[in-house]
Each structure stands twice: as C-alpha cells, then as structure tokens.
Amino acid sequence: MRAKIIVNPKAGRGKAQIAIPIIHRVFASRKIEFDIYVTEGPGDATDEAQRAAQRGYDAVISAGGDGTANEVVNGIAGHDITLGIIPCGSGNDLAISMEIPRDIEQACQIILAGKTRKRDLGRVIDRYFANAVGVGFDAQVARTVNKHLKNFPIRGVPLYTLAILKTLLQYQGCEARITIDDKTVINLHPLLIAVGIGRTYGGGIPIVPHAIADDGLYDICTVEALGSLEAITKLPKALKGTHIDDPKATITRGSHVRIQLSTVMPLHMDGEVFEADSMEFSIIPGGLRVFHP
Numbered sequence: 610m611r612a613k614i615i616v617n618p619k620a621g622r623g624k625a626q627i628a629i630p631i632i633h634r635v636f637a638s639r640k641i642e643f644d645i646y647v648t649e650g651p652g653d654a655t656d657e658a659q660r661a662a663q664r665g666y667d668a669v670i671s672a673g674g675d676g677t678a679n680e681v682v683n684g685i686a687g688h689d690i691t692l693g694i695i696p697c698g699s700g701n702d703l704a705i706s707m708e709i710p711r712d713i714e715q716a717c718q719i720i721l722a723g724k725t726r727k728r729d730l731g732r733v734i735d736r737y738f739a740n741a742v743g744v745g746f747d748a749q750v751a752r753t754v755n756k757h758l759k760n761f762p763i764r765g766v767p768l769y770t771l772a773i774l775k776t777l778l779q780y781q782g783c784e785a786r787i788t789i790d791d792k793t794v795i796n797l798h799p800l801l802i803a804v805g806i807g808r809t810y811g812g813g814i815p816i817v818p819h820a821i822a823d824d825g826l827y828d829i830c831t832v833e834a835l836g837s838l839e840a841i842t843k844l845p846k847a848l849k850g851t852h853i854d855d856p857k858a859t860i861t862r863g864s865h866v867r868i869q870l871s872t873v874m875p876l877h878m879d880g881e882v883f884e885a886d887s888m889e890f891s892i893i894p895g896g897l898r899v900f901h902p
Contacts, residue, residue, distance in 0.1 A: 610668055610723065612636070612643040612693070613661035615654050615681055617673030625673050625697035628713045632672060632695060635717040648677070658684025666690060668900070670720060674698015675880030679738060682879075682897065686730060686737040693720040693900040699754075699768060699812060700880060703740045706807030706822055708902050720900045728822040729806050730896030733888050736878060739897055740807040741816065744868060744876045744888070745783070747801045750776045750811070751877035769811040773844060782834050784871040789863035795831060800840065800857075803830040804866055804890055808850075810877075815850030817860065825894035826862045833857040866890040 614636070618626040629645065636643045646657050658669045658681040670693035671681040678694060685692060695716045696704035707728075709716050731738045743751070753772040785802060787795040803810070805817035805828045817828035835843065835857065846852040853860050868888040876883050 610641050611666050612641065612668040612670055612720075613657070613666045614643055614645045614670040614672060614695075615648060615657055615661075615677070616645060617648045617654060617677040617697070620673035620677055621697045621699060625677075628672060628695065628697050631713045632717055635714055636721070639721050641721070648673075652680065654680035655684040658682075661685075662688035662690050668693055668720070670695060672697050675700050675703055675740065678703050679736075679879035679881050682730070682739050683737050686896070691725055691898045691900060692739075695720075698880070700810070702807060702809045702812065703879060705809050705813055706740055707899055719902050722900075722902075724901055725898050726823070726901045727895035727898050729825060730893040731804070731806055731827070731890060732893065733804075733878070733890045734876075734883060734885050736883075738806075738878045740879050741803060741805040741810045742876055742878045742888075742890070743810060743816070744802040744804075744870070745785075745799050745874055746776065746780055747803065747811070747816075748875035748877040748882060749780055751880070752875050752882045755882060769814065770844070770848070774841070777840055783874055785831075786869045787829070787831065788867040789829060789861055790865050793861060793863065795859065795861070797831060798834045800832045800834045801830075802868060804828075805830070806892075814847060816847070818850035818853065819860070823895060825892060826864055827866055827890060827892060829861045829863065829866060831859050831861075864892050 648654050661669050662685045668691045671678040672695040694704045694709050750772045753776050785799050803816045805820045808820045817830050820828035870886045873886045
C-alpha cells in the first residue's frame with residue numbers, strides 16, 4: 610500500500626499536531642510506503658488529496674476533524690482510492706459512522722489491517738460529503754462553534770449542547786419546501802432539516818439514528834419550529850435519538866432530495882459551514898471506499 614497521510618495541525622486544538630509522531634511510528638513499523646503532508650490553510654487538504662489520487666496512491670488518510678475529512682473526500686471523489694480516518698477533531702462524526710476509535714494508534718492499526726468496505730457518497734451545492742448535512746438551526750449551531758467556541762475547554766456533545774443554548778437566543782428561521790424522490794413533498798417552518806448518510810452529527814448526536822451508510826438512501830429528518838423553552842426541554846430527546854418519536858419530527862428516506870428555502874440559510878456539511886437557499890441532493894451508492902474495522 611502506498612499512502613498519503615494529510616494532517617490538519619489545527620484540528621482538535623492541536624491534537625493532530627501531537628499525533629504526527631505517533632502516526633509516523635505506527636506506519637513506519639509496518640514498512641509500507643507513506644508520506645505525511647501537513648496542511649497550511651483551507652482547501653489545502655483537497656488539493657493534496659487530489660494530487661495523491663492523480664499520482665497513483667492507493668490510500669489517502671485524513672488526520673484531523675470532520676472538516677479535514679470533507680476536504681479530502683472532495684479531493685478523491687471519482688478516483689479509485691481508499692479513504693482512511695484518524696480522528697483528531699472535536700466532533701469526529703465520520704469516524705463514529707465508520708466505527709473508528711478515537712485512539713490514534715488504534716485508528717492507525719485499522720488502516721494498516723487493510724479491511725475496506727464501500728459506503729454511499731453524497732453531493733449537494735457542487736460538493737461531496739460522506740456523513741451528513743444540516744440546514745437551518747443546526748447549521749447555525751455549527752457556525753457558533755466555529756466562530757465563538759472553537760477554543761472552549763470542552764468538546765463533543767457537551768460543546769454542541771452549549772452552542773445550541775447560545776444559538777437559541779438569536780436564531781430566526783424560514784419557510785421550506787422539501788421534495789423527496791419527486792413524490793413526497795413537505796412544507797414547513799423548520800427548526801432544522803438533516804440529510805444523513807451516517808447517523809450522527811455534532812460530535813455524536815444521533816439525528817437520524819436508523820441511517821444505513823451503504824443502502825443508497827438518505828435519511829431525512831425534519832423538525833418543525835419550536836419556541837426556545839420547548840426546544841430546550843426537548844433537547845435531551847435529540848441527544849438520545851428519541852426525538853424521532855416527537856409529533857413535530859418526521860423521518861423520511863430517499864435518494865434524491867430538493868430543498869427550497871424562503872431565504873438564504875446556513876448549512877453545515879461534515880463540519881464545514883456554507884450558505885444557500887436552494888439545494889439539490891444526489892447520492893452515489895457505494896461511491897466511497899473506506900478502511901473499516
């Protein structure tokens with residue numbers, strides 16, 4: 610195996626930087642061909658992953674958070690190459706979906722064991738994604754984390770819970786029309802819309818708890834707008850995945866999803882935040898090969 614390991618040194622508040630000697634030691638002990646590339650800014654991981662794919666590497670390994678993995682995926686999509694994940698970020702939801710442990714050495718050993726499987730690959734607003742997209746409130750939460758809580762001394766679900774409470778005080782919604790497979794139409798004033806290949810986002814929140822990563826379908830969760838107090842009281846349900854039983858929540862499956870919003874809103878895609886008022890999701894069944902336990 611010839612592997613390119615792409616490290617985002619800022620991921621996980623420096624966890625990825627600290628992980629570099631561990632990664633090097635574990636890979637060097639197996640005497641395989643590899644090299645480590647350290648990113649310098651946004652888009653760098655995509656460019657380097659694309660170069661690796663074009664130069665005949667067998668695998669590209671993302672050592673960072675979900676945002677780093679998203680960049681790598683956009684660099685290797687369409688190429689016959691395997692994605693590896695060494696989770697070094699705050700959320701690590703793609704790693705959760707792939708059953709990759711947070712321990713750096715254990716994650717490396719899974720890659721070196723060489724077992725792979727294919728999972729679905731999503732596409733929206735001219736980008737690929739491997740785990741989930743959230744539109745509306747949850748995207749604003751991701752923006753709050755990225756802008757205001759990046760250096761807060763907690764991570765994972767506790768960090769996102771704090772961001773949820775902070776965002777509730779200022780969030781303004783919109784109207785949405787969702788069309789699934791050209792037959793199911795949902796009109797609502799949403800608190801959030803989640804389109805998932807994997808089951809979790811936000812560091813382990815099971816937003817679409819029954820999603821299957823290789824069934825060729827998205828799981829789509831919509832939650833109607835709630836008052837701030839009601840949203841706070843129902844937050845524990847979302848953290849457990851039981852929110853799907855709430856009358857204001859719906860779960861639908863489909864391979865093609867169109868979302869039209871009444872105004873431009875934030876959306877988060879595997880940890881990266883963008884903006885749009887119109888989105889068309891397509892899915893590539895088995896479009897991404899990954900190292901898996």
